[in-house]
Amino acid sequence: xxxxxxxxxxAMRKGLRNGNWRRLSGIERAFYMASLCYARIRSIINAxxxxxxxxxxxxxxxxxxxxxxxxxxxxxLKILSEGVKNPLREWLKDPxxxxxxxxxxx
Numbered sequence: 001x002x003x004x005x006x007x008x009x010x011a012m013r014k015g016l017r018n019g020n021w022r023r024l025s026g027i028e029r030a031f032y033m034a035s036l037c038y039a040r041i042r043s044i045i046n047a048x049x050x051x052x053x054x055x056x057x058x059x060x061x062x063x064x065x066x067x068x069x070x071x072x073x074x075x076x077l078k079i080l081s082e083g084v085k086n087p088l089r090e091w092l093k094d095p096x097x098x099x100x101x102x103x104x105x106x
Contacts (some may be wrong), residue, residue: 003050005039008057012036015060024059032056069095072102 012032015021024032035044035053044050076092091097
């Protein structure tokens with residue numbers, strides 16, 4: 001896979017609009033800006049760099065709902081690993097319950 005300047009620019013604009021750009025660390029921002037400057041000249045094709053950039057892009061595209069759902073999913077996995085009774089196992093299959101878990105656990 002290769003990453004182009006247009007893709008990076010679009011992701012950065014989205015992150016600036018939804019406020020996720022501020023959630024990135026200084027090193028992540030600097031790496032992203034350096035990648036953006038390099039991609040303006042030629043596409044990025046190095047697999048290691050592409051992997052790191054895609055992780056940052058994923059953070060830029062996150063929404064509050066996706067963060068809540070991710071937190072609820074992690075909580076559900078923790079509950080399942082502790083060994084729970086049967087009725088609760090059925091609840092943990094419900095996406096709305098997982099979302100509720102994420103919203104309640106901070």
